[in-house]
Amino acid sequence: MKKYPNHFFKRALDATRDLILIKGNRSNILWANKAFRDYYNMSEQDLVDIIDGPQSDPDDLLQYIKDDQTVFESKTHLNIPTEDITDYQNNVHSFHTIKSPILDNQGVIQSIGISRLHEDSKIQTRKIDHTEAKKFSAPLRAISSTFPVPLILLDIKQRVINCSPLWNESFGPLTNISHETFFSDTFKTLRPLTPLIQKCMLTKHPQQKVLEINDKNQHKFYDFKLTPWYYPAGDEGGVTIVASDITLRIEREKKLATSNKELERFTYIVAHDLRSPLRAVESLSTWISSDSGNTLSQTSLTDLHTLRRRIQRMDSMLEALLEYSTCGTWTQKDFAIQVSNFTAEINHTLHPPNNYKIEWNCAALAQAASAVNLRTVLTHLVGNAIKHRQNIGNTCKITAHTRKHHLQIEVFNNGPNIPHEQHENIFVLFKTLLPKDQFETCGMGLALVQKIIENEGFSIEVRNPPGGGVCFSFDWPRKVL
Numbered sequence: 001m002k003k004y005p006n007h008f009f010k011r012a013l014d015a016t017r018d019l020i021l022i023k024g025n026r027s028n029i030l031w032a033n034k035a036f037r038d039y040y041n042m043s044e045q046d047l048v049d050i051i052d053g054p055q056s057d058p059d060d061l062l063q064y065i066k067d068d069q070t071v072f073e074s075k076t077h078l079n080i081p082t083e084d085i086t087d088y089q090n091n092v093h094s095f096h097t098i099k100s101p102i103l104d105n106q107g108v109i110q111s112i113g114i115s116r117l118h119e120d121s122k123i124q125t126r127k128i129d130h131t132e133a134k135k136f137s138a139p140l141r142a143i144s145s146t147f148p149v150p151l152i153l154l155d156i157k158q159r160v161i162n163c164s165p166l167w168n169e170s171f172g173p174l175t176n177i178s179h180e181t182f183f184s185d186t187f188k189t190l191r192p193l194t195p196l197i198q199k200c201m202l203t204k205h206p207q208q209k210v211l212e213i214n215d216k217n218q219h220k221f222y223d224f225k226l227t228p229w230y231y232p233a234g235d236e237g238g239v240t241i242v243a244s245d246i247t248l249r250i251e252r253e254k255k256l257a258t259s260n261k262e263l264e265r266f267t268y269i270v271a272h273d274l275r276s277p278l279r280a281v282e283s284l285s286t287w288i289s290s291d292s293g294n295t296l297s298q299t300s301l302t303d304l305h306t307l308r309r310r311i312q313r314m315d316s317m318l319e320a321l322l323e324y325s326t327c328g329t330w331t332q333k334d335f336a337i338q339v340s341n342f343t344a345e346i347n348h349t350l351h352p353p354n355n356y357k358i359e360w361n362c363a364a365l366a367q368a369a370s371a372v373n374l375r376t377v378l379t380h381l382v383g384n385a386i387k388h389r390q391n392i393g394n395t396c397k398i399t400a401h402t403r404k405h406h407l408q409i410e411v412f413n414n415g416p417n418i419p420h421e422q423h424e425n426i427f428v429l430f431k432t433l434l435p436k437d438q439f440e441t442c443g444m445g446l447a448l449v450q451k452i453i454e455n456e457g458f459s460i461e462v463r464n465p466p467g468g469g470v471c472f473s474f475d476w477p478r479k480v481l
Helices: 006-015 034-040 044-052 061-074 130-145 167-169 190-201 245-290 298-325 339-350 363-367 371-387 445-455
Strands: 019-023 027-033 078-086 091-104 108-115 151-155 161-163 209-215 219-230 236-245 359-361 394-404 406-412 460-463 472-475
Touching: 019 034, 034 130, 034 219, 044 460, 061 091, 078 219, 091 363, 130 151, 130 161, 151 167, 167 236, 167 245, 190 209, 190 219, 190 236, 190 359, 209 236, 219 245, 245 298, 298 394, 339 359, 339 363, 339 371, 363 406, 371 445, 445 472
Parallel strands: 359 394
Antiparallel strands: 019 027, 019 108, 078 091, 091 108, 151 161, 151 236, 209 219, 219 236, 394 406, 406 472, 460 472
């Protein structure tokens, strides 16, 4: 088979009336035929300068890049039946374009686009003011050069246009910016931002990401906010990235989390170790009462009874404190909720009086996640309603409704309402509305309920319905199907 020199094929492609363009993997122009160059009234170098230079032609360039990326990623042909392309006189003509991958054993290395003019199609006229676009770049550079926070300005090819001094100080230095200064090549530690830059341009929505920067000189956390910017005519220009140093905040959050864990561990140890001597005191008081027979006065017997009640209250408080301190720290095996069995188990645990009615209207609980924690929450809320009942015939009603991403659960009882000024106090550790000698309770149940619900990412509210009683309402996560 006869071999032909490269210039033979170039002359052949230059002879066709179709517009032919070969690009690299960053949409950079590698070669264009004569018809293409004539269409833009430029030499090949002029064309490279205008499209790959610092001020790129904004005319649909983003769509061109998207099309090129599609060819490189899919490794298949891209057929564009109608594509409007602006010539050097700012007239728009309609073309049929086919873009194809050029492959070797490494995959796609280049793409070739061939555009053929629609002779019979309606010719549109659309003027793109290149001068205004170029004028717009100058104040952008001036603003970014004096910006008081780390900021960088990119074009739609992710090339650096300019950056603020604080950006250089934080991630630089960047002294020589050219049309070959690509963001990912220049700032290697910030490469995780590259997918977000692409997403920001494609979706035209701001993006945000926190990165831990760890190199030879620094170990910091930055919050990056990415926002698309536009030319005055509405064409997309690229992306601005603003960085905020949140290292101090992250370190404080870590220290706080460590302190909270240490405090919870300390609470657990104290509560656990105090129960043994407390039970010993209770046993000792029982022995004294038994051994004394009838020798103790009625006053002494009353005092011993009061002592045992206080010991039992203290033991209940320590048990509740243990449960509170370990909430959210132990991983428990979850289970699928069978509603009838689930509610029956809670009723059996609470063992309400015969004259107390519990109504479950909550088929939606079958969709609930974190069943173990939900059982604890409902057991405490219903148990709290039973404990504070006043009249014969009190009722507790539990309802659950399905929402888009969660469940909405309400626990209502027609017992005494809670004064509005006390609605926050009832969730405070060991806080009770009535004196403990008047009403035996440890004051931990609602605090535990609030902690569990907040660990699930929601909150609990309390209100007094117009007809009387108290209603607790909270959201709960649904299972991911």
